[in-house]
Amino acid sequence: MSLKHGLLGILNYGSMTGYDLNKVFEDSLSFFWKAQQSQIYRELASLERLGLISSELVVQDGRPNKKVYRITGEGRKGLDSWLRSGLSDDLFIKRSGFLMKVFFSGELRPEETARMLRAYLARCEAELKAMEQIPAVIEAHRLPGDRPEKALCWRMTALYGLDYYRMQISWAKKAIAELEAGQ
Template identity: 45%
Template structure:
């Protein structure tokens, strides 16, 4: 996936301002894709130059003007083409700083590595706790789509995220037990 396809997907639900796209992205797609606000705005500019979306300035008297983005037919086609690809070749490749550090952690003391794993475990628990708000986000955003099946897919994605983090947590606990035997 790329950032542009995530933004195209969000715009397929309806026109949004950059602020709304940024907030919606961070409320929903954070489970599997992270993006800075500046990255989102840069990508929106590129996508507009590519003809995948248009924007219009909405003038407001009591607030600053806002830019409203809408999907174009070429943008809809790009999203559809991307969704139709069945290329899962890279799906199970993991890019993780944590795993890279763990791989080379023989260079550190066992105690330091146990501490690193305990911190990782805390982060896993924080992520699981953060996922508790996803149900409310799904309910909130489901009112903005006319298709009743969209929230089902959002829920499936959230469930994957939950199970993935639980697996990471289980791994951390197992790794800690393994390293404690080395002390």
């Protein structure tokens, strides 16, 4: 996936400002795709140059003007083509700097490795807690008239995130127990 496809997918739900797009990314996609606001704006400019989205400047009294983006017919065709293109090479995550660090942590004192694993566990628990809020976020972003399949697919992705963090928490607890048993 690319940021381009994520933005097209979100704009397929309805017109939004760059600020709104950034918020939707943070609320719904950040578990599996990180995007900084500056990246979003750069990609929006590129999508507009390609004719995949269009924008309209909305003049506001007493507030800064805002630019509202919408997907074009060509953008919908591009999104549809990407959705139907089959599985990508990034199907399974194969790189983790954290696991590389764990792999070589035999060079550290066991208590240092345990401290690192406990910090990881705490972060995973916090991420799980945040993921548990996703069903409410999905409902908040649903538009009147949305097909039920859209919310269902968001929920399936959220379920993946919940299970992912539960697995990470389980693994971290087992790793800490193994480390403590081996001391």
